[in-house]
Amino acid sequence: MPPGEAFAAVARGCSPIARTEIVPLRTALGRVLASDVAASETLPAFARSTMDGYAVRAADTHGASEQSPAYLRLVDDVPTAVVPRRPIGPREAARIHTGAMIPPGADAVVMVEDTNLHPVPVGDAEVEILAAAAPGENVLTVGEDIRAGACAVPAGRRLRAADLGGFAALGITRVQVAAQPRVAILSTGDEVVPASAAPGPAQVRDVNATTIAAIVERAGGVAVAHGIAADSTLMLERTARAALDDADALVISAGSSVSVRDLTAEAIGALGAPGVLVHGIAIKPGKPTVLARCGGKPVVGLPGNPASALVVAWRIVRPLVRVLAGERIDDDGLGDERELAAVLDVAVPSRPGREDYVPCTLARDGAGHLRATPVFGASNLIFTLVRADALIAIPFDRSGVAAGETVRVIVP
Amino acid sequence: MPPGEAFAAVARGCSPIARTEIVPLRTALGRVLASDVAASETLPAFARSTMDGYAVRAADTHGASEQSPAYLRLVDDVPTAVVPRRPIGPREAARIHTGAMIPPGADAVVMVEDTNLHPVPVGDAEVEILAAAAPGENVLTVGEDIRAGACAVPAGRRLRAADLGGFAALGITRVQVAAQPRVAILSTGDEVVPASAAPGPAQVRDVNATTIAAIVERAGGVAVAHGIAADSTLMLERTARAALDDADALVISAGSSVSVRDLTAEAIGALGAPGVLVHGIAIKPGKPTVLARCGGKPVVGLPGNPASALVVAWRIVRPLVRVLAGERIDDDGLGDERELAAVLDVAVPSRPGREDYVPCTLARDGAGHLRATPVFGASNLIFTLVRADALIAIPFDRSGVAAGETVRVIVP
Numbered sequence: 001m002p003p004g005e006a007f008a009a010v011a012r013g014c015s016p017i018a019r020t021e022i023v024p025l026r027t028a029l030g031r032v033l034a035s036d037v038a039a040s041e042t043l044p045a046f047a048r049s050t051m052d053g054y055a056v057r058a059a060d061t062h063g064a065s066e067q068s069p070a071y072l073r074l075v076d077d078v079p080t081a082v083v084p085r086r087p088i089g090p091r092e093a094a095r096i097h098t099g100a101m102i103p104p105g106a107d108a109v110v111m112v113e114d115t116n117l118h119p120v121p122v123g124d125a126e127v128e129i130l131a132a133a134a135p136g137e138n139v140l141t142v143g144e145d146i147r148a149g150a151c152a153v154p155a156g157r158r159l160r161a162a163d164l165g166g167f168a169a170l171g172i173t174r175v176q177v178a179a180q181p182r183v184a185i186l187s188t189g190d191e192v193v194p195a196s197a198a199p200g201p202a203q204v205r206d207v208n209a210t211t212i213a214a215i216v217e218r219a220g221g222v223a224v225a226h227g228i229a230a231d232s233t234l235m236l237e238r239t240a241r242a243a244l245d246d247a248d249a250l251v252i253s254a255g256s257s258v259s260v261r262d263l264t265a266e267a268i269g270a271l272g273a274p275g276v277l278v279h280g281i282a283i284k285p286g287k288p289t290v291l292a293r294c295g296g297k298p299v300v301g302l303p304g305n306p307a308s309a310l311v312v313a314w315r316i317v318r319p320l321v322r323v324l325a326g327e328r329i330d331d332d333g334l335g336d337e338r339e340l341a342a343v344l345d346v347a348v349p350s351r352p353g354r355e356d357y358v359p360c361t362l363a364r365d366g367a368g369h370l371r372a373t374p375v376f377g378a379s380n381l382i383f384t385l386v387r388a389d390a391l392i393a394i395p396f397d398r399s400g401v402a403a404g405e406t407v408r409v410i411v412p
Numbered sequence: 413m414p415p416g417e418a419f420a421a422v423a424r425g426c427s428p429i430a431r432t433e434i435v436p437l438r439t440a441l442g443r444v445l446a447s448d449v450a451a452s453e454t455l456p457a458f459a460r461s462t463m464d465g466y467a468v469r470a471a472d473t474h475g476a477s478e479q480s481p482a483y484l485r486l487v488d489d490v491p492t493a494v495v496p497r498r499p500i501g502p503r504e505a506a507r508i509h510t511g512a513m514i515p516p517g518a519d520a521v522v523m524v525e526d527t528n529l530h531p532v533p534v535g536d537a538e539v540e541i542l543a544a545a546a547p548g549e550n551v552l553t554v555g556e557d558i559r560a561g562a563c564a565v566p567a568g569r570r571l572r573a574a575d576l577g578g579f580a581a582l583g584i585t586r587v588q589v590a591a592q593p594r595v596a597i598l599s600t601g602d603e604v605v606p607a608s609a610a611p612g613p614a615q616v617r618d619v620n621a622t623t624i625a626a627i628v629e630r631a632g633g634v635a636v637a638h639g640i641a642a643d644s645t646l647m648l649e650r651t652a653r654a655a656l657d658d659a660d661a662l663v664i665s666a667g668s669s670v671s672v673r674d675l676t677a678e679a680i681g682a683l684g685a686p687g688v689l690v691h692g693i694a695i696k697p698g699k700p701t702v703l704a705r706c707g708g709k710p711v712v713g714l715p716g717n718p719a720s721a722l723v724v725a726w727r728i729v730r731p732l733v734r735v736l737a738g739e740r741i742d743d744d745g746l747g748d749e750r751e752l753a754a755v756l757d758v759a760v761p762s763r764p765g766r767e768d769y770v771p772c773t774l775a776r777d778g779a780g781h782l783r784a785t786p787v788f789g790a791s792n793l794i795f796t797l798v799r800a801d802a803l804i805a806i807p808f809d810r811s812g813v814a815a816g817e818t819v820r821v822i823v824p
Contacts, residue, residue: 025622026622026625026635026637029626029629029630030630043795044616045611046613046614048616052669052670079602080602080667080668080672081602081612081614081615082614083613083614097668097670097671098668098669098670098716099601099603099616099667099669099716100603100614100669101613101614140790140793144790144793145790145793145794145795145796146795152795152798153798160626160824161623161626161627161722161725161824162623162722162794162797162798162800162824163798164622164626165619165620165622165623165626165718165722165797165798166619166795166797166798167622168607168617168618168622168623169607169616169619169718169794169795170617171607171608171609171610171617173607173608189492189493189511190491190493191492191493191511191512195437195579195580195581195583195585196583197583198583199457200493201458201495202458202492202493202495202512202513203493204457204460204511204581205580205581205582206580207577207578207580207581209580210437210573210576210577210579211573211574211576211577211580213438214441214572214573214576214577217441218441218442218573223438225438255492255511256492256511257464257491257492257509257510257511258464258510259464259509260492304510306577306581310573310574310577313573314573330776334776334780335776339752340751340752340753341752341753341818364742364746364747368807378552378556378557380462380552381552381556381557382577382578382581383455383557383558383564384557385574385577385578386564386565386574386578388574395780406753406818411572412572412574
C-alpha cells in the first residue's frame with residue numbers, strides 16, 4: 001500500500017486527543033491551539049502614524065509639490081504615548097512621531113522628508129508641504145490589524161512566533177493548547193539490549209527507542225519509554241497492552257527477523273478492534289511496517305533495522321503525532337516545515353510504486369541553491385544516516401530522478 | 413549593507429560560548445555537540461546477517477540457479493542473540509535469522525526465497541540453493557557501520573534523531589553539548605506597555621519581546637526577558653548594560669520613531685568596543701536595524717515595528733544564536749532547516765539591492781508541489797503575519813520574481 005494511503009487509513013479513525021492545558025505564552029511555541037481564539041479588542045485601538053512627519057488634513061495638501069508647496073500652520077507636537085491636546089483644523093498641521101496618535105481632524109501624515117519647517121519670530125511656525133498626501137496615507141486606521149470578535153488564531157494551529165506576537169498584541173498571555181500526545185515506545189528482539197548495557201556475544205544495543213523518541217518529541221509528542229519486551233506473543237501482548245493503556249499511541253520496533261515481526265503483528269492484532277489495517281507499505285527502506293488501530297488508538301510496528309525504523313517513524317509516526325495533537329495536516333501525512341528543496345547532483349534510480357528515501361549530503365552552490373548529492377552504500381546502517389545531511393524523498397510514482405531536477409529532502 | 417555581509421561583520425568577531433553541559437540522550441535533541449565524539453568500539457562487533465536465509469560459503473553456490481541448484485547439508489540453526497555452535501565447512505549451510513551472528517567459515521547468506529529445504533528421514537536435511545551468492549552478500553561485516561576511534565559525530569553538529577541513534581548504538585548515553593546561549597531581550601518606547609498590561613490612551617502592548625523570544629528559543633537559545641526600558645539615553649544604557657552583563661547577546665527592540673532609534677543606537681554604542689558596526693541593512697521590512705559588537709558580544713537593535721522586528725530577528729538574531737552555540741553555519745547566516753521551496757503563483761516585484769520578505773499563503777498542488785501566493789497589503793501589521801503561512805524570501809540581487817519561479821520561503 002502507498003505510504004500516503006496507509007497513513008490516511010490509520011489517521012482517519014483516530015480522533016485528536018481531548019485533553020488540553022492552559023499555558024503561558026513563553027511555553028506555547030510549537031504547541032497546537034485547542035480552539036479558535038477571538039480578538040478581545042480592536043487593533044489598533046486608535047489611529048496611529050507609521051512615519052515621523054506631520055499630521056494634516058489630506059485635502060489641504062492637494063496639488064502640493066516641490067514647485068508649488070502647500071503651507072500649513074504648525075499647531076501641535078504629538079509624541080508617542082500622548083493624547084493630542086487639540087484637533088487639527090483646516091490649513092493646520094501637527095508634528096507627529098511614528099506610533100503616535102493621529103489628532104482628530106487629521107487624516108494623513110506627510111513624512112518629514114517631504115516637508116520643510118519655517119520657524120517664525122512670533123506665533124506658530126509654518127510647515128512647507130512638498131508632496132500631496134492621500135487620505136489615510138501613513139496612517140494605521142482603527143481596526144486595520146484586527147477587529148474585536150474576529151478569529152485571531154484558529155484552532156489546530158501549531159503556534160509560531162507571529163501567533164504568539166498576535167496574542168501579546170491583544171493582551172492574551174495564556175492560551176489553551178492540546179496536551180502533548182503520549183506515544184509509548186517498545187522495542188523487541190532477543191538480540192537487543194538497552195543502549196546503556198554492554199551487549200553480550202551476538203547482541204546489539206537498542207538504537208530505535210532513541211531515534212523514535214527523538215522523532216516523537218520533535219513532532220510535539222511525549223515519548224514514553226517501555227524498554228525491550230521479551231520475544232513471546234504472550235509477554236509482548238501483555239507489555240504492549242499496558243503501554244498502550246497509558247498512552248495515546250504505541251510504536252513497536254519489531255525486531256529484525258521475519259518470525260519476530262510476525263509475532264509483533266500477532267500481538268498488535270490482539271490489542272483491540274479493528275486491529276491491523278496495513279501489513280507492508282511501499283517505502284524503501286521500511287517496507288515491513290505494520291499499521292493498526294486498536295480501540296481508537298494508532299499502533300505502528302516498525303521494522304527493526306535502524307534506518308528503516310527512522311524513515312518510517314518520520315513518514316508515518318510524525319504526522320500521526322500531529323493529527324493526535326489536533327493539528328490540521330494533509331490527508332497523506334506529507335507536508336512539513338522540516339523539508340527542503342534541493343537540486344540533485346547526479347541521477348538516482350528508483351522503482352515506480354514505491355517511495356524511496358536516499359541519504360544525501362547538502363551544499364549550497366554559488367547562487368545560494370541547495371544541492372543534494374546522494375550517499376550510496378549500505379542504507380541500513382545508522383552511521384550512514386549520521387554521516388548524511390538529509391534524505392532525498394523520491395515520490396511514489398517516479399522511476400528515478402534525473403540530475404538537475406529539484407527534489408524534496410527531509411531533515412529528520 | 414546587504415544582510416549577509418552585515419551578519420558576517422558581527423558574527424566574525426563573536427566566539428562561540430565556552431560553557432558546556434553534559435546531558436542524557438533524551439534531552440540532547442537539537443543541542444549542539446561541544447566536541448568530536450569518537451567511536452568507543454567497532455560496529456557491528458560481529459558479522460551479522462541482513463536476511464532470513466542460509467549462511468553458506470559463497471564458493472559452494474558458484475553457478476547455482478533454478479535450473480542447476482547447489483545442494484548443501486544443513487548443519488545448524490542460528491537464531492538471533494546466540495553464538496553459533498559450530499563453524500560451516502565446505503558444502504554445509506546453517507539456517508540463520510536476520511540480525512544473527514554469521515558462523516565462522518560462512519561468508520554469505522542466501523535469502524530464504526532463493527532456497528528449498530529438503531528434510532530427509534535420517535541425518536541432516538539438505539538445502540537446495542537456487543541462486544549464487546557473492547562473498548559478503550547479505551552480510552554486515554565487522555566495522556562496516558563504524559570503526560573504534562573514528563569520529564562518530566563531529567563538534568558543532570546540532571544533534572538530530574540519527575545522531576542520537578548513533579550514540580545509542582555505541583552505548584554513549586550522555587553527551588557534552590554547548591550551553592544554550594542566553595539572549596537578553598529589552599524593549600523601548602514610551603508608548604509600549606507589557607503584554608499583560610491594559611494600555612492607556614495612545615499606548616500599545618509590547619509584541620516584539622514575545623516574538624523575539626520565540627525566535628531565540630526556536631534557534632536553541634534561552635530568552636532572558638528584561639522588560640521595557642525608559643526612553644532616556646542614561647536609563648537605557650544602564651538597563652542595557654545590566655542585561656548584556658548577564659547574557660551572551662542583547663537584542664533591543666528599538667521603539668518606532670527616529671528619535672527613539674537614535675537614542676537606542678547611542679546607548680548601544682556606549683556598551684563597549686568596537687560598538688556599532690552597521691546602521692541600516694538592505695532588507696524589507698527591517699531596514700533601520702543596528703548591529704553592534706560590544707566587548708565580544710553581539711548586540712542587535714531591531715526596528716520597533718512588529719513585522720520588521722520579526723523578519724530581522726529571523727534573518728540576523730537566529731543565525732547569531734546558532735553561531736554562539738558553536739554550530740557551523742554559512743558565513744552569510746542563510747541556510748536553515750526551517751526553509752521550504754515553493755512555486756510562486758503570481759509575480760512579486762522587488763528592488764535589486766535589497767532582501768525582500770513578503771508574507772504568503774502555502775498550498776500543495778495536485779503534484780504535491782508547494783505553491784506560494786503572496787499576501788499583499790499592510791506588511792507592517794502583526795496579524796498580516798499571523799494570517800500568513802510563511803514569508804517569501806526574495807534574494808538581494810533580484811528585481812522581483814516571476815510567476816512559476818521556485819522561491820525560498822521561510823517559516824518563522
